[in-house]
Amino acid sequence: MSERKIRVLVAKPGLDGHDRGAKVVARALRDAGMEVIYTGLRQTPEMIAEAALQEDVDVVGLSILSGAHMALAPRILELLKANGQSDVKVFIGGIVPDEDVPRLTEMGITGIYGPGASTEDIIREIRESVRST
Amino acid sequence: MTLIDSLQNGDRLALTRLLTQVENDSAAGRAGLAEIFRHTGRGHLIGITGAPGTGKSSLVNQLALHYRKQGKRVAIIAVDPSSPFTGGAVLGDRVRMRDLAGDAGVFIRSMAARGSLGGLAQTTAAFAQVFDAAGFEIVMIETVGAGQNEVDIARLAHTTVVVEAPGLGDDIQAIKAGILEIADVLVVNKADRPGVENTEKALKSMLELGHPMRHIFQHHGRAMQVESPRDDSSALWIPPIRRTVALEGRGVSELVESIAAHAAHLHVSGEWATREQARLERETEALLARALMSHFQQDVAEAQIESVMGDVYKKNISPWEAVQELMRLHSQKEQA
Numbered sequence: 001m002s003e004r005k006i007r008v009l010v011a012k013p014g015l016d017g018h019d020r021g022a023k024v025v026a027r028a029l030r031d032a033g034m035e036v037i038y039t040g041l042r043q044t045p046e047m048i049a050e051a052a053l054q055e056d057v058d059v060v061g062l063s064i065l066s067g068a069h070m071a072l073a074p075r076i077l078e079l080l081k082a083n084g085q086s087d088v089k090v091f092i093g094g095i096v097p098d099e100d101v102p103r104l105t106e107m108g109i110t111g112i113y114g115p116g117a118s119t120e121d122i123i124r125e126i127r128e129s130v131r132s133t
Numbered sequence: 134m135t136l137i138d139s140l141q142n143g144d145r146l147a148l149t150r151l152l153t154q155v156e157n158d159s160a161a162g163r164a165g166l167a168e169i170f171r172h173t174g175r176g177h178l179i180g181i182t183g184a185p186g187t188g189k190s191s192l193v194n195q196l197a198l199h200y201r202k203q204g205k206r207v208a209i210i211a212v213d214p215s216s217p218f219t220g221g222a223v224l225g226d227r228v229r230m231r232d233l234a235g236d237a238g239v240f241i242r243s244m245a246a247r248g249s250l251g252g253l254a255q256t257t258a259a260f261a262q263v264f265d266a267a268g269f270e271i272v273m274i275e276t277v278g279a280g281q282n283e284v285d286i287a288r289l290a291h292t293t294v295v296v297e298a299p300g301l302g303d304d305i306q307a308i309k310a311g312i313l314e315i316a317d318v319l320v321v322n323k324a325d326r327p328g329v330e331n332t333e334k335a336l337k338s339m340l341e342l343g344h345p346m347r348h349i350f351q352h353h354g355r356a357m358q359v360e361s362p363r364d365d366s367s368a369l370w371i372p373p374i375r376r377t378v379a380l381e382g383r384g385v386s387e388l389v390e391s392i393a394a395h396a397a398h399l400h401v402s403g404e405w406a407t408r409e410q411a412r413l414e415r416e417t418e419a420l421l422a423r424a425l426m427s428h429f430q431q432d433v434a435e436a437q438i439e440s441v442m443g444d445v446y447k448k449n450i451s452p453w454e455a456v457q458e459l460m461r462l463h464s465q466k467e468q469a
Contacts, residue, residue, distance in 0.1 A: 046235060083146065
C-alpha cells in the first residue's frame with residue numbers, strides 16, 4: 001500500500017479558453033497510472049502555486065496557448081520556490097516558439113511540448129524527472 | 134518546533150507534506166498521526182455525498198464561503214475514484230471550488246480512492262484527523278460520486294449531508310436501504326430544475342415511513358444503540374430536507390443552519406460521543422485488519438500461497454478450504 005503515486009497538477013494559466021489539449025494530457029497521465037489534479041481554465045499563477053502546495057504534487061503541467069509563457073512561467077516558478085516547493089518539476093504544453101525554449105529551460109522548466117508531441121514522451125519524461133529527485 | 138506546533142501555526146508546507154506521508158502510509162506518516170492524535174476532537178466533520186453530477190463540489194464551494202464568513206477555518210477533502218485498471222485518477226473537484234482560491238483560511242486536498250470501495254480512500258479518516266488537529270473548525274469530506282452503497286462516510290462524519298437532484302429516482306429508490314438512510318440532512322440541489330417537487334415528495338415519504346427511529350449502528354454483529362439522556366421523542370433527529378441551487382448560492386444559509394442544528398442535536402443527545410467512539414473503533418479495526426494481513430504475508434511464503442491457489446484453480450479445493458489451509462500454514466509458522 002505504500003506504493004508511491006506520481007501526482008500531477010494540470011493547470012491552464014492565462015486567458016485562452018481552449019482546454020482540449022490539457023484534457024487529453026490529463027487523461028493520458030491517468031491511463032499511465034498517475035493521479036492528476038485538474039484545475040480548469042483561467043488560473044492565475046497564484047492559484048496554481050496554491051493548488052500545487054495544497055495537493056503536494058510532484059509535477060505541474062501548464063497548458064499555455066496564448067503566447068504569455070515568458071511572463072507566466074517565471075512567475076509560477078518563483079511562487080513555487082517561495083512556498084518551499086522548488087523540487088516540483090514544471091512542464092509546459094502548448095504553443096512555444098523555438099527561440100523561447102532555451103530561456104525557459106534555463107529558468108527551470110523541465111519539459112516543453114508543442115503540437116504533435118506524443119503522450120508517451122510526456123509520460124516517460126515525467127517519470128524520469130520525478131525519479132531523479 | 135514540533136510538528137503539531139507547525140500545523141497549528143498554519144505552516145501549510147508541513148501540513149501538505151504530512152498529508153502525503155499519511156497517504157503513502159510511510160513511517161513518518163504514522164509517527165505524525167501518533168503525535169497529533171491527542172489534539173483531535175474539536176473539528177466538525179461534515180460528509181457530503183450523493184450521486185455523480187448532483188452538485189456536491191459546487192455545494193461544498195458554497196458551504197465553505199459561508200463558513201468563512203463566520204470566521205471558521207475550513208478544510209476540504211475531495212475524494213474521486215481511481216481507475217481499477219491503471220490505478221490512475223483524474224481529480225476534478227477543485228474546478229468547482231475556484232471561489233476559494235487565495236484564502237489562507239481554506240485548505241483543499243484532493244484524494245484518489247486508490248482501490249478502496251465505500252466512497253472514501255483508506256486514509257481519508259486520517260486526513261480528517263490531521264486537519265482537525267491543525268485547528269480547522271470545519272472539515273468537509275466530499276465522497277466519490279456515490280451510488281447506493283457507498284456509506285462509509287456515515288461512520289466518519291459527525292453530520293452526513295446527502296445530495297440529490299431532480300429526476301434521479303422514484304419513491305422505490307427512496308425506500309431502499311443504503312445512501313438515503315445515512316442522511317442527517319437531505320439536500321435537493323438544482324432546485325431550479327423541473328421535477329424538484331417530485332424528488333422532495335419521494336424523500337419526504339421515505340422519511341415518514343422510516344421515522345422517528347433511533348440510530349443504531351451495527352458492528353461486530355453487536356447493535357450499538359444511541360442512548361439519549363432524555364427518553365422522549367424530541368431527542369430523535371428527523372433529517373430536514375433543504376432545497377438549494379448551488380451555482381447561485383440559493384438555500385445555502387438554510388443548509389448551514391440545518392447542519393449546525395444537527396451538531397447541536399448530537400451534543401444534547403450524547404450521540405456526538407457515540408459517533409466518535411464508533412468511528413475510532415472502526416478505524417482501529419481497519420488498521421488491525423491491514424496489520425494482520427501484512428503479518429500473514431510476511432509469514433507465509435508467496436510460493437506456498439501460489440501452490441494453494443493452484444489447487445483452487447484446478448477446483449481441487451474451494452476458496453474457503455484454501456483459507457483454512459493458509460491459516461494452518463500460518464499458525465505452523467507462528468509456532469516454529
